[in-house]
Amino acid sequence: MSSLHVSNVRKAYGSTEILREINIDVDDGDFLVLVGPSGCGKSTLLSLIAGLDTLSGGEIRIGDDKVNDLHPSERDIAMVFQSYALYPNMTVGQNISFGLEMRKVSKADREKAVQDAARLLQIEHLLDRRPGQLSGGQRQRVAMGRALVRHPKIFLFDEPLSNLDAKLRVDMRTEIKKLHQRLGATIVYVTHDQIEAMTLATRIAVMKGGILQQLGTPAEVYNTPANTFVATFMGSPSMNLIPARIEGRDGSLHLKIGQGNDALDLELPPQSQAVDRYDGKEVIAGLRPEAIGVENERAASAIRTVPVRINVLEPTGPDTLAVLDFGGMEVSARLGPDMPHESGERCDLRVDLSKLVLFDKDTEARIH
Amino acid sequence: MAAKTWDSPQMVVGKHNNVSRIVIYSMLLIVALVYLVPLVVMLLTSFKPLQEVYAGNILALPHEWTLAAWEKAWGSACVGLDCSGVKGFFWNSFRMVFSAVFLSTLIGALNGYVLTKWRFKGDNVLFALVLFGCFIPFQIVLIPMATFLGKIGLAQSITGLVFVHVVYGLCFTTLYFRNYYIAFPDELVKAAMIDGARFFRIFFRILLPNSVPIITVTVIWQFTNIWNDFLFGASFTTGASAPITVALNNIVNTSTGVKEYNVQMATAMIAALPTLLVYVVGGRYFVRGLMAGSVKG
Numbered sequence: 001m002s003s004l005h006v007s008n009v010r011k012a013y014g015s016t017e018i019l020r021e022i023n024i025d026v027d028d029g030d031f032l033v034l035v036g037p038s039g040c041g042k043s044t045l046l047s048l049i050a051g052l053d054t055l056s057g058g059e060i061r062i063g064d065d066k067v068n069d070l071h072p073s074e075r076d077i078a079m080v081f082q083s084y085a086l087y088p089n090m091t092v093g094q095n096i097s098f099g100l101e102m103r104k105v106s107k108a109d110r111e112k113a114v115q116d117a118a119r120l121l122q123i124e125h126l127l128d129r130r131p132g133q134l135s136g137g138q139r140q141r142v143a144m145g146r147a148l149v150r151h152p153k154i155f156l157f158d159e160p161l162s163n164l165d166a167k168l169r170v171d172m173r174t175e176i177k178k179l180h181q182r183l184g185a186t187i188v189y190v191t192h193d194q195i196e197a198m199t200l201a202t203r204i205a206v207m208k209g210g211i212l213q214q215l216g217t218p219a220e221v222y223n224t225p226a227n228t229f230v231a232t233f234m235g236s237p238s239m240n241l242i243p244a245r246i247e248g249r250d251g252s253l254h255l256k257i258g259q260g261n262d263a264l265d266l267e268l269p270p271q272s273q274a275v276d277r278y279d280g281k282e283v284i285a286g287l288r289p290e291a292i293g294v295e296n297e298r299a300a301s302a303i304r305t306v307p308v309r310i311n312v313l314e315p316t317g318p319d320t321l322a323v324l325d326f327g328g329m330e331v332s333a334r335l336g337p338d339m340p341h342e343s344g345e346r347c348d349l350r351v352d353l354s355k356l357v358l359f360d361k362d363t364e365a366r367i368h
Numbered sequence: 369m370a371a372k373t374w375d376s377p378q379m380v381v382g383k384h385n386n387v388s389r390i391v392i393y394s395m396l397l398i399v400a401l402v403y404l405v406p407l408v409v410m411l412l413t414s415f416k417p418l419q420e421v422y423a424g425n426i427l428a429l430p431h432e433w434t435l436a437a438w439e440k441a442w443g444s445a446c447v448g449l450d451c452s453g454v455k456g457f458f459w460n461s462f463r464m465v466f467s468a469v470f471l472s473t474l475i476g477a478l479n480g481y482v483l484t485k486w487r488f489k490g491d492n493v494l495f496a497l498v499l500f501g502c503f504i505p506f507q508i509v510l511i512p513m514a515t516f517l518g519k520i521g522l523a524q525s526i527t528g529l530v531f532v533h534v535v536y537g538l539c540f541t542t543l544y545f546r547n548y549y550i551a552f553p554d555e556l557v558k559a560a561m562i563d564g565a566r567f568f569r570i571f572f573r574i575l576l577p578n579s580v581p582i583i584t585v586t587v588i589w590q591f592t593n594i595w596n597d598f599l600f601g602a603s604f605t606t607g608a609s610a611p612i613t614v615a616l617n618n619i620v621n622t623s624t625g626v627k628e629y630n631v632q633m634a635t636a637m638i639a640a641l642p643t644l645l646v647y648v649v650g651g652r653y654f655v656r657g658l659m660a661g662s663v664k665g
Contacts (some may be wrong), residue, residue: 052558073564085555089577098573102564146563 002063002076002153002186003028004049009058011044011210018044019210022058026188026203031180033189035197036207037233042190043158045207049188050156051075062153073102078147079156082163084139086131086146093118093127096145103150117149120179137168144179157189161196173199194234198222206230224357228364231286231357237321240292240331241359244285246278255285255356258328269302269353274367283367284359291355292324292333302354313343324349414438414633421629437630441638445631447618448607454635456608457615461595462642464526464611468533469590475534476541476586477579481571483542484549485557495546501539506599509536517604524606532604533594541586548582549575584653592643612639 004026011019019041026032034042047053049060051072060067067075078099086095096117097110105113118124121141131139140160147155157176161169177200180187191197197204197218204221206213206229214226225231225239232238245256246268253271257264268275294303309325320335333349341347358367409426414437416430443453483495513532514523522528552575560570576583601611610618616639620632 050558050562052561071566072558072562073566077562079559079562081555081559083553083555085553085559087556087560087574087578089574098560098565099563102569146559 004154004186005061007059009048009060010056011048012056017210022212024205024215028186029184031187031200031202032205033191033197033201034205034207035191035194038192040207041210042207046156046158046188046190050077050079076153077156078150078152080143080147080160082159084143086139086142088131091128091130092142095142096149099146099150113149117145121145136164140164140172155185155187157187159191176200206233224366226366228284228359235288237289237332240287242285242287242329242331245282248279262328264306264327266304272368275358278367282361284361286357286359288355289332289334291352293335293349294352295336302352304351304353305348306351307348309346310341310343410633410637413630414637416630418628418630437634441631441634445619447615454612454615454638457610457612458638460526460609461611464530465591465594468530468594469587472534472537472541472590473583473586476538477545479542480545480549481575483546498539498542502543510603514603524609526609529600529604532600537590540589544582544586548579581653584650588646588650591646595643
């Protein structure tokens with residue numbers, strides 16, 4: 001177990017820059033999730049940490065050791081691959097102990113370590129089988145067993161759940177989280193699934209186009225996204241981005257949305273000083289779907305009642321997704337399962353403006 | 369491989385199929401017969417005494433079955449001036465084939481491994497050049513090769529012949545293994561690297577154990593080609609170091625004395641048996657290996 005420090009890391013193939021000046025520091029025991037759309041460089045970054053690819057610049061340290069030029073086997077890491085990468089010619093037991101064998105661990109110690117790992121993952125009865133005879137979930141466990149058995153400083157996971165069916169994926173997600181809590185291990189986990197990122201991580205790094213967009217706890221990334229990309233990437237349905245105007249009146253700031261008859265004028269709760277400078281300017285207002293149609297009385301001072309028209313209702317069971325006409329803009333909302341409205345209806349919904357995030361119209365960065 | 373769970377289309381269509389089925393099978397039968405007749409003649413002749421060979425029909429069964437011709441071919445037929453049969457040459461061929469097949473397969477596998485899993489600048493150009501070697505006819509290299517063998521002191525020896533076969537076979541074995549390994553998952557190699565295996569460990573512990581189909585194909589291909597080779601054997605060896613194909617030629621092409629057809633046929637059968645055996649044992653894998661990767665599962 002160990003901390004991980006990625007400093008100014010760059011990677012380029014010829015003139016194509018894959019990663020630009022990435023800086024990430026995580027502490028011992030952190031669960032870091034690298035998340036982003038495909039091609040954002042998250043897998044490349046994982047390969048660089050693993051030592052399967054060479055850096056074009058910068059430095060990677062595991063604990064206090066600079067590992068830039070170390071062979072993957074000398075970095076004291078273990079990796080779980082998307083395809084599991086189990087050796088088809090070996091039994092499950094041999095697969096798990098292969099890394100120990102390469103490190104010249106004695107046979108007796110190897111067997112004990114394999115038994116321990118197998119017990120932890122409940123695959124003891126599979127040790128004599130070959131990977132070809134296992135189901136997807138079992139292979140996944142074996143792949144984790146192969147990583148666990150070595151007690152590495154850092155675990156690397158490369159989209160480990162993406163080959164499983166939906167139900168199993170949720171189960172294994174919980175297993176991985178349990179495992180992290182029990183072992184207290186440092187984990188770097190790559191995924192394109194924002195739900196996996198939110199549920200597993202203690203730290204999330206959102207990436208796009210080889211640039212780190214935001215690094216923070218799941219709550220930080222979700223509630224105060226650094227820019228509109230992070231705002232829309234995290235969360236489903238994604239955050240509503242509404243073009244709006246800030247106007248100062250009667251000693252407080254107002255948010256004007258839309259024009260003409262449908263236009264809305266919402267008084268903002270106290271904002272940071274940075275927002276003052278946008279008085280009279282266009283901004284992008286970010287509002288999570290669950291901040292519209294709130295029922296509880298929490299943060300009452302920030303709640304505004306807004307007249308809307310309900311265009312579409314999509315019941316999902318636990319809640320109902322609604323597409324609203326919101327000051328002339330189309331906006332999605334997450335309403336309660338038993339809400340009394342019907343599509344086509346006009347009604348008043350309570351909007352929690354304490355969850356409002358404002359973005360600069362040009363840079364698309366959060367105003368704070 | 370999954371069991372077949374459906375009938376092929378022509379099995380479902382029904383009655384008028386019987387006619388086409390009969391046509392197909394009779395044609396197959398005729399072609400099979402045409403191909404088999406020479407083998408039958410050879411076998412029958414080799415089991416006949418010499419006077420029966422000269423007296424009777426070549427397709428007639430022997431009146432008196434005898435192994436005399438086989439014994440003579442193996443132990444006392446005259447190859448040139450030496451009358452101790454082809455057994456020495458048979459073992460020559462065996463030693464030559466064994467070493468040449470082993471070396472060319474191993475090196476070809478290593479080449480394929482490097483060309484696919486340890487990519488370097490210009491690897492595709494190199495591979496194209498190796499591939500080019502597959503199209504060079506034997507005859508072109510005879511004289512330069514003879515000069516070269518002479519210079520390194522391997523002329524007129526089995527070792528020299530093995531060297532030539534390995535060099536010539538490498539183009540094909542590299543091609544086979546490269547195409548097999550290109551579909552071999554890179555993640556397995558990466559996993560092994562993280563597990564602490566290096567270049568040769570990964571090759572011997574991960575790649576090779578998973579290469580049985582392509583090894584079978586390569587071994588059959590190389591075995592048949594090298595065992596059946598006459599040109600290199602005749603060009604680069606003399607006397608007692610010749611392979612069996614050369615000995616067979618020397619027995620059959622003698623211009624003195626009575627033509628002992630039965631002995632010649634027995635010799636030809638001895639020369640052909642090992643390749644037949646290899647096909648019988650490995651033929652199933654041969655087709656499977658050539659098709660490997662073409663269909664999923």
